Amino acid sequence: MTEAATAKTNTVETREYERQLSAVWTKALSRIAQAGYGETVTQAYRTCGPMVAEAVSEEAAADLGRLVSWIAIRSGRRASARVPHTAARAAQYLKTFTAFSEWCALLERTGRDLPEAVEALLETSDRSLAEIGLSGYRTFVGMGLALRLTNREKARLFLAGEDPEARHFLDRQSSVLRFDDEELRLKTFHAALWGQLPPIVETPATAPEQMRRRAGFGRDGIRLPSGFPGFDRADSLKLYHAALAHVGAHIAFTRQVFERKSLKPLQVAVISLLEDARVERLALQKMPGLRSLWSSFHTMDARSADLATTLMARLSRTLIDPEYSDTNGWVEKGKRLFEEAFAATPNDQTFCRRIGGLLANDLGQMRLQFDARTYVVQPAYRDDNLGIWTFDEEPDLIEMDVAVETEGVRLEQQERDEADRQEPEEEEKREEEAAAAEKLRLRDEDAVTRLITYPEYDHVSRRMRPDWCTVHVTEAPRKTATGLLRSLTQETRIQSSLTSLISSANVNAFQRERRLETGDFLDLDACIDAQASRRNREIPDPRIFGRKSCKGRDLDILLLIDQSHSTGEPAGEGGASVLDLERLSAAIMAGAMETTGDNCALAGFCSDTRETVRYARVKDFGQPVDQGVYERLAGLESAFSTRLGPVMRHGGRELAERTAYRKVLLVVTDGEPSDIDVDDPDYLLEDARFALRELAMAGIDVFCFSLGDNRNDYSGRIFGGKNVRKLADLSRLPGALLGLYGELKK
Incomplete structure (x- = not known):
């Protein structure tokens, strides 16, 4: 309800109720009227104050008066005049004095810390309270105000709900059914329905809008929207089921992708519609019960206007719903051609292209407008059809979108740097970094990339930000490993010592044998059964x-190699870089562990904003240490930043899938966690600490080699003093691995 409507509807009731209010209310109203804030502010409080008193209490109405005065002083009359109207609606939702007082306190805090954002916060109050409740609203305000320490304008945009991070938070915290609420059950549903186990992930928030609103599939699996706005929880769950059933039909019956070539967008849309209908018809032959699930979302009928998109939706409905009839000539023609072709060759998808081209031409001759930029496939459960086409403009749209965003951030960073007029040496260094980063981006475009999203911990709100970071998992590029192999031949002593120490390390797994006639301990369950007998x-x-028996050695180690820009710096007088020593250490450890029969995996990491956290696989568990591993180690290059938390979470995910008795995550890094899209110096550090606690709860040991003379004890704050090896002399890194396995022996 608008402010004007609120005032008009409640004027009579307000005046009657106003006469009954106590002296506290009268005093508050008199103080506002005499303060010189203007008639608009006074009238707003006179109108809405009694509404707050009726919904909550007279004391709440008096507190509102004090808040109105405070906001008028801090943020101005315009913001102050809006407070009573927003407060009246908040009171209807909050109902209790305690809750309403907290809402007022949040607004007062905003007026004190960021007065220019009060009006923006009032704009989002109704939606925020309705969708995420007071607790979520408290977190939302806290996150926004924390941003003011580094960027006041960004904080204002956040509280206005105009910042992407704010929209992401509000969407994720709302009461709408979300993908992560049902992720496991959805995967089980798809496996039970189709007997398929493809990766099923949430569409990244950075994808184009059409992709965020619809399901999709490709070589790397299935992606589903984070939610279906406008649908309640029951319908949203049905939509997820219908979408998975539909995508499964494509995977089962779309045998080859269509080639786009010179087709127009309208032709692509109509051909896709017919292929959707064809695979659904084939699926219904095996599972007729799917008809009721799918047809419930086909609601477009003959009463709709004759537009290109509505006619296409009506054709979709008539092809799946036998009880629906449509007298439109174009719809009738489409149904007739489809039925004839399907009856003759149901497994031949080429008829969809032939018929679709004809129908699209007919729509074009009817002069019906079709805007490909805003077109979204209907109904909502159907996929975006990107998985059944080859496009000339590949690579994938999600990666393109992320690349554009991060490039924009980098350009802004460069502009700020130029404004600061840094020294020529620093300028040259930045140019070298940009060149290395661009080279790494070009390599990523050629690699097969798997995108996985992870949460990130916000130490200000003390909450996880769901699906906040996107980890790009690729195989590390290959490069000639001559230099690395030469260095390995010079480190035979360390390799021999390390192999010996690993062999003696106490990493044996034990199993308990029970119900034996002789043994080392009493089996309590067996004793109870014997006594009962x-x-x-x-x-x-x-x-x-x-009896306890030893299963033998059982150790898995995942070594994460920092390949951020700073690792390209010289490590000492020998000319080798920090990354060179990291490569050498990784090669020594992998070879030694292979000799003793333990499992080891290697990966490099760096980051370029939260949307592009790179994870380069060098050696997987079970993979032999061969020439390919050395070449991938040599292919790691220094670039970008160090966002540690998401990388540790992904490493933990890989270790969690292992069955070893002892699992170890080993991080080798030379710098404090940082990234170009984070201004708060503690944000990434606290997230890494939180990730460490998560890994510890999962039974994964984490160690860190902190390289260089780091005066700020960031590594100790993250990993704890006992789990950190600090190496000011970087040349000692290969030998320092001996100390790590000393820990394993304890």
Whole structure:
């Protein structure tokens, strides 16, 4: 309801109720009227104050008066005049004095810390309270105000709901059913329906809008929208099921992709519609129960206007709903051509292209407008059809969108740097960094990339930001490893010592054998059963002992190699870089562990904003240490920043899938966690600490080699003093691995 409508509807009731209010209310109103804030502010409080008193209490109405005065002083009359109207609506939702007082306190805090954002916050109050509740609203305000320390304008945009991070938070915290609410059940549903186990992930928030609103699939699996705005929880769950059933039909029955070539967007849309109908028809032959699931979302009928998109939706409906009839000539023609072709060759998808081209031409001759930029496939459960076409403009749209965003951030950073008039040497260094980064981007475009989203911990709000970072998992590029192999031949002593120490490390797994006649300990379950048998006057089982037996060595280590820009710096007088020593250490450890029969995996990492956290696989578990591993180690190059938390979470995910008795994540890094899209110096550090706690709870040991003379003890704050090896002399890194395995022996 608008402010004007609120005032008009409640004027009579307000005046009657105003006469009954106590002296506290009268005093508050008199103070506002005499303060000189203007008639607009006074009238707003006179109108809405009684509404707050009725919904909550007279004391709440008096507190509102004090808030109105405070905002008028801090943020101006315009913002102050809006406070009573917003407060009246908040009171209807909050109802209790405690909750309403907290809402007022949040507004007062905003007026004190960021007065220019009060009006923006009032704009989002109604939606925020309705969708995320007071608790979520408290977090939302806290996150916004925290941004003021580094960027006041960004903080204002956040509280106005105009910042992408704010929209992401509000969407994720709302009561709408979300993908992550049902992720496991959706994967189970798809496996049960189609007998398929493809990766099913949430569409990244950075994808184009059409992709965010619809399901999709490709070589790397299935992606689903984060939610379906406008649908309640029950319908949203049905939509997810319908979407998975539809995508599964494509995977089962679309045998080859269509080639776009010179086709127009309208032709692509109509051909896709017919292929959707064809695969659904084939699926219905095997699972007729899917008809009720799909047809419930086909609601477009003959009463709709004759537009290109509505006619296409009506054709979709008539092809799946046998009880629906449509007298439109174009719809009738499409149905007739489809039925004839499907009856003759149901497994031949080429008829969709032939018929679709004809129908699209007919729509064009009817002069019906079709805007490909805003077109979204209907109904909502159907996929975006990108998976059934080859486009000339590949690579993938998600990666393109991320690249554009991060490039924009980098350009802004460069402009700020130029404004600061840095020294020529620093300018040259920045140019070298940009060149290395561009080279790495070009390599990524040629690599097969798997995108995985991870949450990130916000230490200000003390909450996780769901699906905040996107980890790009690729195989590391290959490069000639002559220099690395030469260095390995010079480190035979260290390799021999390391192999010996690993062999003696106490990493054996034990298993308990139970119900034995002799053993090392009493098996309590067997003892209880024996005692129960005795009381029942039965002969007890004499096998009441147990024994511990050793299964043999059982150790998995994942080594994460920092390849951020700073690792390209010289490590000492020998001319080798920090990354060179990291490569050498990784090669030594991998070779030694292979010799002793333990499992080891290697990966490099760096980041370029939260949307592009790079994870380069060098060696997977179970993969032999061969020439390919050395070449991928040599292919790691220094570029970008160090966003540690998402990388640790991904490493933990890989280790969690292992069955080893002991799992170790080893991080080798030379710098404090940082990234170009983060201004708060503690944000990434606290996230890494939180990620460490998550790994510890999962039974994964984490160690860190902190390289260089780092005066700020960031590594100790993250990993704890006992789990950090600090190396000011970087040349000692290969030998320092001996100390790590000393820990394993304890």
